[in-house]
Structure formats: C-alpha cells, structure tokens
Amino acid sequence: MIGRLLREPLLHFALLGATIFGAYRFVAPPASDASEIVITADRVASITAQFSASHGGRPPREDELRAALNAYARDEMLYREGLALGLDRDDPVVRNRIRQKTDLLSEDALSREPSDDDLKAYLAANQAEFDIPARVSFEQIYIDPDRHRGEDPAAVVARIREALTLSHLPGTLGDRTLLPATMTEALPDDVEVVFGNEFAKQLAAIVGDGWAGPFTTSYGLHLVHITHRGEPTRATLADARDVVAREWSRAQTAKVKEQFYQTLARRYTVRVEPDADAPRNARK
Amino acid sequence: MRLTTITIVLVAAVGCSSSEPQSQQSSSAATSTPEVLGPPASQAGSSILADSGEIAPLDPSKFNKTPGYSPYAGRNYPERVYFGDEHVHTAWSVDAGGGGTTLGPEEAVRFARGEEVVSTSGQPVKLGKPLDWVAITDHSDAMGVITEIKAGNAEMMQDATIKRWHDMFAKGGKEATAAVFELVAAQAGKKLPPLITDPKFSKAVWDKNIAIQEKYNEPGRFTAFIAYEWTSNAGGGDNLHRNVIYRDGKARAEQVLPMTTFQSENPEDLWKWMAAWEQKTGGKLLAIPHNGNLSNGRMFALGTFAGDPMTRQWADERQRWEPLFEALQMKGQSESHPSLSTTDEFAVNYELWDRGNLTQTPKKPGMIQYEYLREALKNGLKVEQDLGANPFKYGMAGGTDTHNGLVAAEEDNFFAKFPTAEPSAERWNENAMNFEGRIVKGWEMSAAGFTGVWATGNTREELWDAMKRRETYATSGPHIIVRFFGGFDFTKADISRTPAAVGYTKGVAMGGDLKTAPAGKAPTFLVAALKDATSGNLDRIQIIKGWLDKSGKPQEKIYDVVWGDADRRRIVSGKLTPVGNTVDVATASWTNTIGDPELITVWADPDFDPSVRAFYYARVLEIPTPRWTAYDAAYFKIKIPNPKVPMTTQERAFTSPIWYTP
Numbered sequence: 001m002i003g004r005l006l007r008e009p010l011l012h013f014a015l016l017g018a019t020i021f022g023a024y025r026f027v028a029p030p031a032s033d034a035s036e037i038v039i040t041a042d043r044v045a046s047i048t049a050q051f052s053a054s055h056g057g058r059p060p061r062e063d064e065l066r067a068a069l070n071a072y073a074r075d076e077m078l079y080r081e082g083l084a085l086g087l088d089r090d091d092p093v094v095r096n097r098i099r100q101k102t103d104l105l106s107e108d109a110l111s112r113e114p115s116d117d118d119l120k121a122y123l124a125a126n127q128a129e130f131d132i133p134a135r136v137s138f139e140q141i142y143i144d145p146d147r148h149r150g151e152d153p154a155a156v157v158a159r160i161r162e163a164l165t166l167s168h169l170p171g172t173l174g175d176r177t178l179l180p181a182t183m184t185e186a187l188p189d190d191v192e193v194v195f196g197n198e199f200a201k202q203l204a205a206i207v208g209d210g211w212a213g214p215f216t217t218s219y220g221l222h223l224v225h226i227t228h229r230g231e232p233t234r235a236t237l238a239d240a241r242d243v244v245a246r247e248w249s250r251a252q253t254a255k256v257k258e259q260f261y262q263t264l265a266r267r268y269t270v271r272v273e274p275d276a277d278a279p280r281n282a283r284k
Numbered sequence: 285m286r287l288t289t290i291t292i293v294l295v296a297a298v299g300c301s302s303s304e305p306q307s308q309q310s311s312s313a314a315t316s317t318p319e320v321l322g323p324p325a326s327q328a329g330s331s332i333l334a335d336s337g338e339i340a341p342l343d344p345s346k347f348n349k350t351p352g353y354s355p356y357a358g359r360n361y362p363e364r365v366y367f368g369d370e371h372v373h374t375a376w377s378v379d380a381g382g383g384g385t386t387l388g389p390e391e392a393v394r395f396a397r398g399e400e401v402v403s404t405s406g407q408p409v410k411l412g413k414p415l416d417w418v419a420i421t422d423h424s425d426a427m428g429v430i431t432e433i434k435a436g437n438a439e440m441m442q443d444a445t446i447k448r449w450h451d452m453f454a455k456g457g458k459e460a461t462a463a464v465f466e467l468v469a470a471q472a473g474k475k476l477p478p479l480i481t482d483p484k485f486s487k488a489v490w491d492k493n494i495a496i497q498e499k500y501n502e503p504g505r506f507t508a509f510i511a512y513e514w515t516s517n518a519g520g521g522d523n524l525h526r527n528v529i530y531r532d533g534k535a536r537a538e539q540v541l542p543m544t545t546f547q548s549e550n551p552e553d554l555w556k557w558m559a560a561w562e563q564k565t566g567g568k569l570l571a572i573p574h575n576g577n578l579s580n581g582r583m584f585a586l587g588t589f590a591g592d593p594m595t596r597q598w599a600d601e602r603q604r605w606e607p608l609f610e611a612l613q614m615k616g617q618s619e620s621h622p623s624l625s626t627t628d629e630f631a632v633n634y635e636l637w638d639r640g641n642l643t644q645t646p647k648k649p650g651m652i653q654y655e656y657l658r659e660a661l662k663n664g665l666k667v668e669q670d671l672g673a674n675p676f677k678y679g680m681a682g683g684t685d686t687h688n689g690l691v692a693a694e695e696d697n698f699f700a701k702f703p704t705a706e707p708s709a710e711r712w713n714e715n716a717m718n719f720e721g722r723i724v725k726g727w728e729m730s731a732a733g734f735t736g737v738w739a740t741g742n743t744r745e746e747l748w749d750a751m752k753r754r755e756t757y758a759t760s761g762p763h764i765i766v767r768f769f770g771g772f773d774f775t776k777a778d779i780s781r782t783p784a785a786v787g788y789t790k791g792v793a794m795g796g797d798l799k800t801a802p803a804g805k806a807p808t809f810l811v812a813a814l815k816d817a818t819s820g821n822l823d824r825i826q827i828i829k830g831w832l833d834k835s836g837k838p839q840e841k842i843y844d845v846v847w848g849d850a851d852r853r854r855i856v857s858g859k860l861t862p863v864g865n866t867v868d869v870a871t872a873s874w875t876n877t878i879g880d881p882e883l884i885t886v887w888a889d890p891d892f893d894p895s896v897r898a899f900y901y902a903r904v905l906e907i908p909t910p911r912w913t914a915y916d917a918a919y920f921k922i923k924i925p926n927p928k929v930p931m932t933t934q935e936r937a938f939t940s941p942i943w944y945t946p
Contacts, residue, residue, distance in 0.1 A: 053557070053560065054556075054557075057560070100375070100376075104492075144881070146880065171781075176779075176780065176781050176884075177814075177882060178765060178781070178783070178812055178813075178814040178884070179814065179882075181781065189398070189414070193414075193763070193817070194817065195817060196818060197818075217817065218815070218876060218881065219817070219881040219882070220881065242499075246499045246500075
C-alpha cells in the first residue's frame with residue numbers, strides 16, 4: 001500500500017511542493033556566512049576563463065585578475081546587502097525569475113521518458129493528428145480577367161478548352177503568371193498557401209478526370225487538371241515515433257504541471273482585500 | 285496600474301544583462317550529452333564530423349548556368365521562397381517573462397508552424413499562414429542544474445554528494461523526491477557543492493532551448509534555428525541589438541554558452557566571440573542587427589564603437605558577420621526616413637519610431653542620418669571608396685521582435701509585442717512605452733514583419749546559406765513573392781513564366797554583385813512580384829538606386845518601373861498617379877478591384893555612370909488595405925477619434941540590394 005502510494009505522482013508533487021516551499025522557511029542560513037565571501041578555486045577558474053574569452057584567449061595578468069575578483073566580491077556584497085534589505089521583494093523581474101526556476105525545477109525533477117505503451121496509447125487516442133492527408137498533383141491554366149477586358153470569360157475558357165483537345169501543351173496556354181503551372185505531391189496546406197483556401201477546397205472536391213473549372217481565386221480564373229491523387233497515410237508508431245514522443249511529452253508536461261499546481265493550490269487560501277480607498281457608503 | 289506595469293517591463297528590457305557572470309565556456313565546459321563534438325580549433329575548416337555531416341554551401345555562380353533541353357531537370361537554383369521570423373522572444377526572455385508572457389519557446393515554435401495556441405491573455409490564436417521557419421531569439425539565462433545532475437554530467441559526478449543525488453534521481457520515486465528535498469535544503473542553507481553554483485553550469489536553459497529547437501526542426505518541412513539575441517543597450521538605451529543565428533545543430537550549439545552583454549556591450553566583441561565560436565566548434569554563425577531607429581545615431585555611425593575612425597579591417601569584419609539587417613519590425617521600420625529621403629512619398633508617416641532611443645531618450649539633430657539602412661547603404665559606398673571595404677553591405681530581413689511568443693504580424697490578426705497589448709478595445713490608446721513621461725502610444729506599434737528567403741530547400745543549412753549570400757527580402761507581413769535579378773543583358777524578351785530560369789543564367793539574384801560594366805552597357809534588372817493569395821493586389825514595383833556622384837557625395841533616386849492598372853495610370857511630372865483606395869475603414873475591408881495580382885518587367889538604368897559605385901533594390905507596394913487599428917475599431921466597435929492614427933497601410937516588401945562596383 002505504501003509502495004503504491006509512493007509511486008503516485010500526486011504524492012511526489014505534494015512532497016516536492018512541501019520541499020520547495022517549506023525548506024526556505026525552516027532552513028535559515030547560518031549567521032557566520034553573512035560576513036564571509038569565499039571565492040572558490042572553481043569560481044576563480046571561471047572568472048579567468050571569462051576574461052580570456054573576451055580578450056582573444058589571453059589569460060589575465062595578476063593585476064587584471066585581482067581587479068576581476070574584486071569586482072566579483074563587490075557584486076556579491078551588493079547582492080547580499082540588497083537581499084538583506086528585501087530588494088528582491090515586489091520586483092517583477094526577480095519574481096518572474098524565481099517563478100520560472102521553480103517551474104523548471106518541478107518539470108525537470110518529475111519528467112520521464114515515455115514507454116512504448118505510452119506512445120502506442122497516445123497515438124491511438126490522437127490518430128488523426130498524426131495521419132498524413134492525401135497528397136495531390138495537378139496542373140493549372142491561369143486566366144487574368146484584366147487581360148481580357150470586354151471579352152466574355154466563358155469564351156476565353158472555351159477557347160482554351162478547345163486548344164487542350166487539340167493537344168496543345170497546357171504550359172503554353174492561358175495567361176503568363178508567376179503562379180506554379182504544376183504542383184506535385186502537394187499537401188492541402190501547401191495548396192492553400194499558394195492559391196488560397198477556396199481553391200484548395202474546390203480542388204479537393206474535383207471528381208473524375210479532365211480539366212475542371214474555371215475556379216476563381218484572388219488572382220483570377222483557373223482551369224485545373226488533377227494528374228494524381230494519393231491516399232491518406234495512416235501513421236504508425238514506427239514512422240512517427242519522434243513526433244508522437246514529442247507530442248506525448250508536451251501533453252504529459254502540461255498534465256503534471258497542472259497537477260502540481262492543483263496540489264499547491266490546496267495548500268493556499270487566496271483572499272482578495274476590499275479596496276480601502278473606495279467610498280465608504282459603497283460598502284454599506 | 286497598467287501604465288506602471290508597462291514601464292517596469294521596459295526598464296527590464298533595457299537592463300537585461302544578468303547580474304551573475306556567465307562563463308563563456310572554457311574547454312572544460314559542461315556538456316550534458318557525451319556526443320562527438322567539433323574538432324579542435326586547429327582543424328577548423330577541414331572536413332568535420334558534425335551531427336548532420338557537413339553540407340557545403342551552394343555556389344550561386346553555378347545556378348542554372350548550363351540549362352539542358354528539359355526545362356524542369358537540373359534546376360539547381362532556389363525555386364521557392366521560405367517565409368519566417370528571425371526575431372522572437374518568449375517567456376524565457378527576462379523582459380518578456382517579466383511582462384507576464386507565459387508562452388515558452390515550445391509554444392512559440394508551434395504557433396509559428398501554424399498550430400492554434402492560447403495567448404498569455406487567454407485568447408485563442410492561430411496564424412493565417414503558417415511560417416516555413418523561425419528563429420527563437422531569447423536571451424540565454426543562468427538557471428537550473430537539475431538536468432545536468434540527472435544526465436550524469438561527468439565533471440559533476442566527481443562530487444560525491446552530486447553523484448549520490450544523481451543515483452537517487454535515477455532510482456526515481458521516493459528516492460528522487462528525497463534528492464530534490466536535499467538539493468533544495470542545501471541551496472537554502474548555502475551548502476550546495478561548489479560545482480553546482482559555478483556559472484558554467486548555468487547552461488541548463490540554453491541546452492533546453494536547443495533541445496526544443498531540435499525536436500521541432502524537421503528538415504524539408506519546417507526549420508527551427510538555434511539562435512539568441514545579444515542585447516546591447518550602449519549608454520543605457522542606444523539600441524545595438526543583434527540576433528545571432530546558428531547554421532548548426534545541437535552538437536555544436538551546446539558547446540558554448542551565448543555571448544552576454546555582461547561580457548561586453550561592444551558589437552566588435554560580439555564579432556570576436558563569433559570568430560572564437562567558429563574556431564572552437566567548426567560551425568557557422570551570422571548576426572542580424574535591428575532597430576537602428578532606436579540607436580540615437582549609433583547603429584550606422586561612421587566610426588567604431590569607441591568612436592575611433594573605421595579601418596578596412598573593421599569594415600571587413602562587420603560585413604563578414606552581419607550580412608543582413610532587420611529593416612522592419614513591431615518597433616517601427618529602419619529602412620528609410622522622410623527627412624533623409626526627401627523625395628520618397630512612401631517613407632512619409634510609414635511606421636516611424638523616430639523620437640528617441642529604446643528608453644525614448646530624445647534624439648539630437650544629426651543622429652537620424654546614422655540610423656536608417658538606405659542612408660547606411662549609401663554611406664557604405666563612400667566608405668568602400670575611401671577604405672577599400674564596405675561595412676554596411678546589408679541585405680534585408682524582417683522580424684516581429686514579439687515578446688509574447690506569438691509571431692502574429694498579420695494586420696487582421698495582430699497580437700502585438702507584449703501580453704498587455706494583445707487585442708483589446710483600449711490597446712490603441714494605451715502606452716506601448718513610457719519612460720518618465722516619454723511615451724510611445726499603442727497605435728504606433730507596427731504589425732510587421734517577416735523575411736522571405738530564396739533557398740534550395742527548407743533546411744537550416746540551405747536557409748542559412750541563402751541569408752549569408754543575402755538572397756532575402758523583408759516584408760511588412762504579407763507573403764508577397766518577389767524576384768529581383770541584375771545583369772547587363774536582360775531584355776523584354778526575358779519576361780516569362782519562369783523568370784528565375786533566365787534570371788540566374790544571365791545575371792545575379794538579390795544580394796549579389798555586378799562588376800565592371802561592358803562598354804556601352806547599363807545594368808538591367810528583371811523584377812517580378814506576385815501578390816499574397818489573401819492580401820491586397822499590387823500597386824507598383826519601384827527600384828531604389830543609391831550611388832556616389834563625381835564629388836563622392838551619396839545620392840538616391842526612386843524609379844517606378846512597373847505598376848498595376850497600367851491602362852489608366854501614367855507618370856505625370858516624374859510621379860506615377862496613385863493607384864486609388866478601396867478601403868472601407870468602418871468595416872475594415874477592401875476590394876481587389878484596383879492594382880494587379882502580379883507585376884513583371886525588365887528595367888535598364890537610364891542614368892547609369894559606369895565609373896561610380898551604385899546599388900539597386902526593389903520595393904514592392906500593395907494597394908491600400910486596412911491597418912490593424914482599423915481591424916481593432918471594427919471588431920471592438922470603437923471610434924478612434926485621433927486623426928494621427930493611421931487606419932490604412934500599404935504593405936510592402938524590400939529586396940536585398942544588388943551592388944555595382946566599377
């Protein structure tokens with residue numbers, strides 16, 4: 001029973017929450033530390049490395065190192081005095097940094113690698129998200145209405161259709177455009193980016209062979225011939241493992257963070273104080 | 285109350301260097317994974333084993349020089365433009381997080397890829413058009429050691445206590461929780477093993493950022509660059525910021541912590557750092573400066589950071605590390621200023637933030653001429669003539685500089701820079717910045733911009749290489765497609781359905797160089813633009829020329845080279861008649877009944893002098909469409925009575941220049 005409890009993530013959050021928010025209250029720093037600044041050998045090495053990195057690789061001379069260490073000590077003194085004066089309180093930058101550290105600490109401490117079963121279950125529950133929609137290949141002929149002023153668009157279309165029956169190459173028909181004459185193995189999103197949403201919908205609705213349209217876009221009119229329409233691909237764990245793992249991790253993180261927050265929320269009560277400046281009779 | 289918050293946030297933005305010294309990483313740097321790293325510095329430049337193998341940059345001079353019979357085979361030039369944002373902050377940036385942003389790098393990348401997210405202010409939001417790539421440019425931050433301990437970092441495992449915690453984490457469950465307890469207690473009691481407080485272990489967040497970019501970087505589908513912003517505010521607010529973009533992946537990026545402004549706020553030191561980084565890792569970096577408009581005369585000053593005269597070496601260095609400049613973003617454009625480009629009718633009142641620097645310390649006379657790119661491009665010609673190198677040979681980029689994780693720069697979908705400025709009925713009239721009463725209003729925020737990159741494919745290497753050769757352009761938001769080629773032999777016969785095929789064969793693309801003109805020939809340009817499927821028609825294409833006159837004085841001239849509704853518009857006393865305006869501000873709508881969906885032409889410089897240096901770049905203008913302020917007014921059913929607030933805009937794109945050097 002105890003063993004099962006200890007495997008409960010919620011208990012871990014409770015302990016972690018108690019740890020993070022309790023430890024500071026009960027473990028006060030020893031008084032003797034306050035007046036002593038110890039610059040460790042590691043710190044000296046790090047300051048030295050930083051110096052040489054910004055001086056073309058040259059190590060500091062003795063006086064330069066002394067100045068750098070003095071600067072470090074001065075910073076440390078100001079930092080400690082500032083903390084003693086409570087300057088870290090009510091500072092949104094400090095508040096945010098500490099909030100963020102806590103956030104990452106809890107996230108890192110309780111994250112885990114997914115098992116195969118986790119991923120299989122996640123894929124099954126979110127299959128559509130990972131499936132690849134049908135790809136389509138097509139060619140299009142463009143008609144710019146501006147270049148056929150005073151002409152019936154239907155007549156222009158009819159002329160192009162006739163030319164197509166006479167085996168003219170589609171790439172030579174219609175009006176000059178920078179739009180692609182063909183798209184190959186395109187996903188619906190790719191088509192939408194180039195030709196717009198309406199065109200993508202109309203393209204998806206084409207049945208049968210031959211030249212369909214004209215379809216209207218913000219560019220003008222288009223005749224469209226689908227040369228190949230693929231089938232949607234059902235995602236399997238073998239193909240999509242990385243992506244499924246990425247999505248699983250994200251969902252998992254969101255879940256555990258929310259649980260952690262709920263655990264914390266049970267330890268606090270939140271009280272909103274009435275506005276002291278509000279007119280007195282407003283409260284009556 | 286809201287005003288106070290915003291003020292504090294921006295002060296944080298200015299003073300964002302860390303109070304903790306961050307090691308620049310010696311060779312003993314902590315690495316969380318024992319991967320094969322780059323070679324020692326002495327072998328840099330030789331063949332290198334990296335995480336993805338070496339991919340050599342393309343040689344643009346070989347693009348399509350020998351076309352075969354088949355028009356479709358052997359197209360080794362960039363056929364597609366890839367749109368992205370090289371400037372994004374998330375909750376992990378101190379000023380963004382301090383401003384309340386809750387969306388981190390992961391949400392930011394997902395949003396850029398086109399997925400729906402919930403913004404910090406709780407509003408669901410999705411891009412109208414997904415981006416093809418993004419560079420999340422948060423400030424690196426010292427924090428977190430847990431990942432190092434859990435990963436069993438070799439150096440840390442030397443310490444018996446840390447090793448014990450590592451083992452406890454590995455066991456999981458109760459043991460792991462106990463380790464957290466011990467760790468936190470030790471931290472509170474200042475009894476942490478010294479290794480843990482060593483700043484060189486502050487790379488946890490950097491590594492985590494890298495890990496996120498690696499997860500979302502899908503070559504061929506979506507590129508997530510590793511990147512950061514180096515945020516130098518010289519003199520306490522003169523904006524000299526640079527975004528550093530990595531060509532490489534995790535194995536190289538995680539070897540070294542990003543440069544901080546704590547180490548230096550001198551851009552010359554950033555270049556040194558980049559050189560040292562490349563030496564150490566064998567990888568490649570480039571930097572993109574931004575917001576010259578907020579630099580109070582320092583971004584393109586004609587001198588070094590210390591105010592000394594420029595040298596040839598200095599000019600070479602700057603050009604080497606900084607191929608692009610971010611000319612458009614939410615804090616205004618830095619492309620041209622009406623007081624400098626006095627004949628440019630489209631620079632007037634176009635997204636200008638020109639009163640002060642980042643803290644809105646007012647400008648003094650004479651500063652503006654060193655803040656805008658067009659002026660710098662002109663001055664660069666002069667510097668090159670005098671010193672033999674051009675420090676300001678910049679191509680064009682556009683970014684959002686969003687601080688809420690949302691690259692939502694579309695006018696009808698503008699989520700602005702900070703959570704406090706996400707859509708609300710009041711935001712237009714609130715303060716976007718307030719420094720002791722020096723105010724920038726909410727309506728002055730610009731819904732811009734993105735960078736179009738002509739690359740052979742959507743991978744880090746291909747996009748980065750295209751940025752390096754400046755085959756890029758800036759857009760104010762719409763995905764306008766722009767081709768721009770220069771050469772000496774383009775003729776009207778080259779106007780075709782595939783301008784790139786002839787463009788790369790007979791000339792150079794945007795960002796390239798033209799050398800000595802053949803006798804009797806002037807530069808010719810093949811320029812083409814296609815409207816964004818869901819945005820406005822095109823008004824016109826202009827070519828902006830800068831040159832040195834005989835006395836060595838920089839000059840500029842703007843040519844209208846092709847325009848929509850050509851049957852009814854003409855040039856009257858040097859000026860093209862306006863395209864018109866169909867915007868109905870009340871409903872925030874317009875019609876594409878004016879302008880053209882696409883424009884293409886070949887233009888020859890009629891005023892060419894083969895003996896002087898010059899540059900040329902294209903500017904594409906859309907017809908007027910509603911600005912984000914009009915969408916706000918329509919959606920929230922509010923009146924915006926201030927006549928200074930623009931309610932329409934002409935969206936635009938600027939290409940990288942092509943330089944002519946005799």
